[in-house]
Amino acid sequence: MATEVTGYDYASAIGKKCKDHLLMHFDEDGNSCCENKCPAKKALEIQDVFQSNFTMHHQDGHVIPVEVRCIPLTDDSNNIIGVIELFRKLQSATSTVKDSVVNGLVQIAYTDPVTNIPNRQYMDQKLRMLLLESIKSTKDISLGILIIDIRNLVDFNSYGGITLGNLLLKVVAKSIFEIIQLESGSFLARWYGGTFIVFINTNKNTILMNWANKLKLALDHSFVPAWEDIQIDSRIYGTIVNNGETFEKITTRLEKQWSKCKNSTETINVF
Known part of the structure; x- marks a missing residue:
């Protein structure tokens, strides 16, 4: 179970510290x-x-959200002699990150071959569909x-070479996926070479x-x-979609945001 969650087997973990x-x-x-907030120490x-x-x-290399449970172990005299740590991967709250409709020949056409995400x-189709659903429901998007x-x-x-670059893209996609899968209605896609798009179900700048x-x-x-030793250098920009905006207007704004992201020293910004 632990190997399935973390990728590490017994041989690679025995005798080592977190x-x-x-x-x-x-x-x-x-x-x-590991130093001041170790759950086992707690x-x-x-x-x-x-x-x-x-x-x-x-x-x-990617990260995974987990629930950790640390249980003190005692001897026959009830003295604590150690701690066992149990952890489980937090379960997905949504299936929209990789919609089930993407299958067969459709999957080939709409799946990025490097990262295996949309x-x-x-x-583009997902965004058009969300805009259409918003118009039909008459609710605020x-x-x-x-x-x-x-x-x-x-x-x-x-x-x-490209092999290492592709490995980087896979790690990035997997880390993003593992984090946003806990949010209902989330969606992830690869946009350009090293650029990814994430949809979050919110209309508030603070939440985004x-x-x-x-x-x-x-x-x-x-x-x-x-x-x-080489840290992944990322920049994240965001925008809230407004009621009545067209697909063309949104994608144009995204292109402008992407250009700013490329040329800015800011690591995070939401407009």
Whole structure:
């Protein structure tokens, strides 16, 4: 079970510590828990079961949201002699990240071959469908869009060729997917070379900004295996879709946002 969740088997984990770049835990603010917020230490301090949610490293470099439960172990005299840590992957709240309609020949046409997520063509159809549904329902549209640009894809390509660049894209896509899958109505697609698009079910800038921060932290803590010393450099810009906006107007604004994202020193911004 642990291997299925983290990718690490018994042989690769025995005798090692989490902080040895293995199963590292991070809180919701992106802070490492290995020194001051270790859940196992917390269970020892309170001498009871401690349970909380964290983000954890997968062996392949992406991050995964998990629920951690630490249980103190006692001897026959009820003295605490250690702690066992149980963790499970938090379950998806949505199926719209990779819609089930994308299958067979349709999947080939609308799936990015590198990351195995929806491509630009499918994203366009998804956006048109959401706009149409909003008009039919007469309800205010609730859609925030994030543009996530990986600034150093070219560097990875120069270091290890297209193979390393593709590995970076896979790690990025997997980390984004693992985070947003917990949000109902979320959607992820690859837009351009190193640029991804995320749909979030909200019409509030503050909530979209929170998601941008959450994804930025996830990508900051992700890594490409064997290239851990090179941090993934990402920029995230976002916009809220307004009632009555057309597909053409939204995509034009996204293009402008993407251009700003490419040329700006800001790491996160929501308009």
